[in-house]
Amino acid sequence: MRLIGITDQHRAKVATRERPFRLSEFLVVEEEAAPVLVEVVATQAVNPLLPDTGRGPGLIDEATLGTLQALGYNPQGETFYLAEVRATAELSCPLSVGARVRPASFADVRELLLPRETANAALLGVVRGTEGYALPPELQNRVFRYFPEEDCARPAEGVPFFLAWPELSRYPHIGIFGGSGSGKSFALRVLVEELIAQGLPAVVFDPHFELSFEQALALEPVFMERTAALSGRWRIFTLGRNVSVRFEDLTVGDLVTLFRAVMDGWTEQMEHCARLLWRQGDSAETYRRRLWLLADTLAQRNRYERAVEALERGEDPAARFFPEDPARQEEFREKLNVYRDYRDSGIAEATAHAVLRRLNYLLQGNLVGSQGTEVIEEALKQGQTCIVRGDARNLCVFATYAIRKLFGLRRRYRDNLQYGDGRSVPYFPPFFLVTDEAHVLAPKPKGEKDFAPARAVIREIAQEGRKYGVFLILATQRPALLDDTVNAQLNTKIILRTVRAQDLDTISRETDLGPHEVARLPYLSSGNAFVSSAILGRTVPVAVRASWTRSPHAEDPFAEWRRHLSACGEDLWPAVRAFLDANRGYLTEVDFAACLNHCQQSLNRRVTEAELRGALERWAADGRLEARPNRAFGGMRYVLRG
Ligand SMILES: Nc1ncnc2c1ncn2[C@@H]1O[C@H](COP(=O)(O)OP(=O)(O)OP(=O)(O)O)[C@@H](O)[C@H]1O
Structure with a gap:
């Protein structure tokens, strides 16, 4: 293996006759001063009998040909292999053409690939291109890979890939990018497992109801043990059941944000109405009642105008309208007060109703309630991972409120430590904020109509979270x-298969992936990623490890459908069996109606003809019955076997 040309300060070309190069493999250039570790970023095989092989990714040019010949290669008469390699660290002087090159060993890559301390690091997978290295015992069999076709996991070859959590305080925030089916949810599960295992407090928004960790991925003892070790360290909270937006915590600005988020069509008039009716210390009920009373009185403006005039003349219109009914008098007085307060505010009846509709939606849905985020706060203080579930729209609104609240608590605690006046503020821990579908929470702004309530707080955390230990x-x-400001602050990006040109373009702008790596992104198989990280100072190709646990939705939907079909109508078997026993062991078309009737009576439920016929066919296929065409009566004759 020889270095045959220089592309730029950090890139060079290597040739060998021995074997094809593998993408991402590490090589060592034996420079006189000190060996230099490089990695393969593009490969090519050249066969003189097949001239087209020389074109490939364009590694051959005039200068390269000349060097190859000078080094004894015969480009017209022999097959050889080329690779473009990139130095893994900054070089002070260029590589030397003609230098010898050899495959790297574990000792060569150890410092580059492993953090000093692996105990505080997340184990994400194995570094691709390091398969076949002789590893020290403590690194052997640490990582498993999952094989979905066989639904099993096996130990993976290669150097384990760790991401050191403590380094996040220098280079915070992680992004996981990948198209549908690329393994994004799988990688997210792996990361959350690592957070749970290390007892790092985290809030995870789970719009797909898929992040639970009770079921082991495989039946091997190591998976069962790891899954058991996670138990008790994570909790699921369901929106409306044990967490909600607490009305009393809201400012009028928050409330307007919620109104805008729950229904489209928010107008300036509505905002004017919502803000004007808000009073400090309102509960959901007092605010709702004021809105309702206003909407009601505006619908009968003439009546209340007359009542106001009567009041100004010193009369009591309530007593005049409802002479015998003190309760209705009281209600009328209350309405009149509200009407007087807001009659000149320019609020239209339709506007008051529109705001009321939004408030009712919030109160009747599971979004606003009395729970708030207290249970999450408590769980975070115990180092637990809090999985918050709810339907996507409501979860997005709740996330806006919860993120602001939790970040606020942490910030208050830290700020008080630094600039406080000595008064004590309760401890609130650092935490991770995890979410899938992040482009919904923090989308790129799109023009005037843009509205994304969570974006501002996520941007704030992206920019300031490091200081407060919120990641x-x-x-x-x-x-x-995804919002550009947020994207730019994700110092570590795990990039899985990506196909769309627009996304590839963003990735090449926002990461240090080279053109060769970006070109590979559409072809990565599920679970293979490039990790581009400021922590590592470089991009590493990683095969994401098998998670210890599995998603409750992991079953192939067609397998689920087949399972459903095979179980469907199984409760009919004892009834059909009894019928056959009483009918000399067989069933023909003539007996069908009687058998159906018998099934309905013994199961005390409706049984359809199609259901019974389907069940008979299945039992014939699985050998419980024998099916023969019945010449006399048509149809089949089913005979009990054995
Ligand atoms: N690390 C991995 N190792 C082996 N197989 C994987 C890995 N990651 C994903 N897969 C396979 O790919 C399938 C799809 O993965 P996953 O559900 O994570 O995709 P996704 O990117 O989240 O897609 P979507 O966004 O549509 O939900 C998994 O069911 C699994 O079979």
């Missing part, structure tokens, strides 16, 4: 749609 882990299928 983002954001997964998205569409990095191109």
Whole structure:
């Protein structure tokens, strides 16, 4: 293996006759001063009998040909292999053409690939291109890879890939990018497992109801043990059941944000109405009642105008309208007060109703309630991972409120430590904020109509979270749609298969992936990624490890459908069996109606003809019955076997 040309200060070309190069493999250039570690970023095989092989990724040019000949290669008469390599660290002087090159060993890559301390690091997978290295015992069999076709996991070859959590305080925030089916949810699961295992407090928004960790991925003892070790360290909270937006915590600005988020069509008039009716210390009920009373009185403006005039003349219109009914008098007085307060405010009846509709939606749905985020706060203080579930729209609104609240608590605690006046503020821990579909929470602004309530707080955390120990882990299928400020602050990006040109463009702008790596992104198989990280100072190709646990939705939907079909109508078997026993062991078309009737009576439920016929066919296929065409009566004759 020889270095046969220089591309630029850090890139060079290597040739060998021995074997093809593998993408991402590490090589060592034996420079006189000191060996230099490089990695293969593009490969090519050249066969003189097949001239087209010389074109490939364009590694051959005039100068390269000349060097090859000078080094004894015969480009017209022999097959050889070329690679473009890139130095893994900055070089002070260029590589030397003609230098010998050899495959790297574990000792060569150890310092580059492993953090000093692996105990505080997340184990994400194995570094691709390091398969076949002789590893020290403590690194052997640490990583498993999952094989979906066989639904099993096996130990993976290669150097384990770790991401050191403590380094996040220098280079915060992680992004996981990948198209549908690329392994994004799988990688997110792996990261969350690592957070749980290390007892790092985290809030995870789970719009797909898929992040639970009770079921082991495989039946091997190591998976069962790891899954058991996670138990008790994570909790699921469901929006409306144990967490909600607490009305009393809201400012009028928050409330307007919620109104805008729950229904489209928010107008300036509505905002004017919502703000004007708000009073400090309102509960959901007092605010709702004021809105309702206003909407009601505006619908009968003439009546209340007359009542106001009567009042100004010193009369009591309530007593005149409802002479015998003190309760209705009281209600009328209350309405009149509200009407007087807001009659000149320019609020139209339709506007008051529109705001009321939004408030009712918030109160009747599961979004606003009395719970707030207290249970999450408590769980975070115990180092737990809090999985918050709810339907996507409501979860997005809740996330806006919860993120602001939790970040606020942490900030208050830290700021008080630094600039406080000595008064004590309760401890609130650092935490991770994890979400899938991050482009929904923090989308790129799009013109005047743009509205994304969570974006501002996520931007704030992206920019200031490091200072407070609040870190983002954001997964998205569409990095191109994610807010630019947030995107730029994700110091570590795990990039899986990506196909869309717009996303590839964003990735090449926002990471240090070279053109060769970006060109590979559409072809990565599920679970293979490039990790581009400021922590590592470089991009590493990684095969994401098998998670210890599995998603409750992991079953192939067609396998689920087949399972459903095979179980469907199984409760009919004892009834059909009894019928056959009583009918000399067989069933023909003539007996069908009687058998159906018998099934309905013994199961006390409706049984359809199609259901019974389907069940008979299945039992014939699985050998419980024998099916023969019945010449006399048509149809089949089913006979009990054995
Ligand atoms: N690390 C991995 N090792 C082996 N197989 C994987 C890995 N990651 C994903 N897969 C396979 O790819 C499938 C799809 O992965 P996953 O559900 O994570 O995709 P996704 O990118 O989240 O897609 P979507 O955005 O559509 O949900 C998994 O069911 C699994 O079979």
